Amino acid sequence: MTNAGRTGLLACAIAVCASAAMAGANAEQCARPYLAAPYSDCNNDLVADLPADPALWRNPPTLVWAYAPIEDPAVYAELFKPFTNHLGQCLERQIVYYPVLTGAAEIEALKSGRLHFAGFATGSTVTAVREAGAVPFATKGIGDEVRGYRLIAVVRKGSPYHKLSDLAGRRVAHSSPLSNSGNLAPRALFPEQGLRPDIDYMPIMSGGHDKSLLGLVAGDYDMAAVASDVYERMADRGMIDPESVRIIYESPLFPTSSFVYAHDLDPELSSALERCFFGFLFPPEMQAEFNGDTNFIPLSYKDSWATVRDVMGRANAMAE
Incomplete structure (x- = not known):
């Protein structure tokens, strides 16, 4: 040497x-x-x-990871196979992908030590950091460009609803309690538009952004509060017809999902994990699924998630 x-x-x-x-x-x-x-x-x-x-410090021979159950977990289990295989070769150890059914279950698995690293949805990232010792280090992007998504409010095209205040007393789908765009952001941002959750309407938890949109199209809900990137992916797959719905509200831009490791991983392992993440180029199927994103990009949780923490603080204050 x-x-x-x-x-x-x-x-x-x-x-x-x-x-x-x-x-x-x-x-x-x-x-x-x-x-x-x-x-x-x-x-x-x-x-x-x-x-x-x-x-x-933990440095186990087998690493278990999961990705946020924003949609059907089985979709991501198959989609991430090339990445999981890459990590196994790069880290020279066994990597196991573990499908989780809810954001809360993913947080609990990280907290208990069953997960060593994971991809979290935007809102769940904050809870994972605060309650489970998550250390965010990466997000998805194109080259050096970090892209985001918006909270959108979607109604059926033929409905009489053209602004959020029109939805008072109606059936409005939120996705899940920990979701940023599916619950926390609507609670923080909708009141500015004349629509107050829990007062003007009672949010209906659908169980997921995809379920909110499918329920909207089926007539179960009058409006769905969802993430724009999920909406775009479902439209691309033909799961919903953009011509059959209207978007009546868009929020400012939020960061996309984060990738974190447990705070007690051996520093040599966490450094190697970062190196393997940043050395991976998304194959075509991952690029198509993630709206053209091509690779992982380093992130600063303190800076990148400031807006999300603000939204969560405002939502919690309104709930008290």
Whole structure:
């Protein structure tokens, strides 16, 4: 090994040790109201620190991961096969994809240690960080461009509803409690448009964005609050006909799903995982499914999720 290589390894080791020391030196002093116990955040990046004791770091021979159940989990199990295989070769260990049925189940699996890394929906990312020690490190994009999605309000084309305030007293589908565009953003943003959840209408939890849209088309709901990227994917697959519906509201742009690892992964493993993520180019089927996204991009949770945290704070304040 060259002197430069030895110097690099030494610098890396020092950085890891310094990070661990920071995490544990004043764990109680670094407890934060935005993180559940026992997580701490000494460097104020809003995510849980690495445990100070290396004995608590995990580096298992088999890694289990999951992706947000925004739609049918079976769709993603097949779609991510090339990526799962890539990770297995890149990390030289077994990688198991575990389909989860709800965002809450995914968060609990990460918290309990059954998942080592995962892809979370936008709103669930915040809950996973706060309650399960998730460390977001990547999102999807094109090259260096991070793209997003919007909350949209969709009605049937022939309906008499043209603005949100027209939906007072009607059947409005939300997707699930932890969903950003499917529940939290409507609660924060719809009142500005004259439509107050739980007052002007009682949200009906459909169980998913796809279920909200299919229920809308079937006549079960008068309006569906969903993510624009899910709407676009379903239209591309022919699951809904864009000519049969109308979009009467669009929100500002939100970031897309995040990819996280558990805060207690061995730093060498988490670094290798990041390297393998960022070295993967989406095959054509993944690009088609994810609206043209081509690769994973590094993210800063503190910066990229600021708008989402604000929306969640406003939604929770309105619910109190």
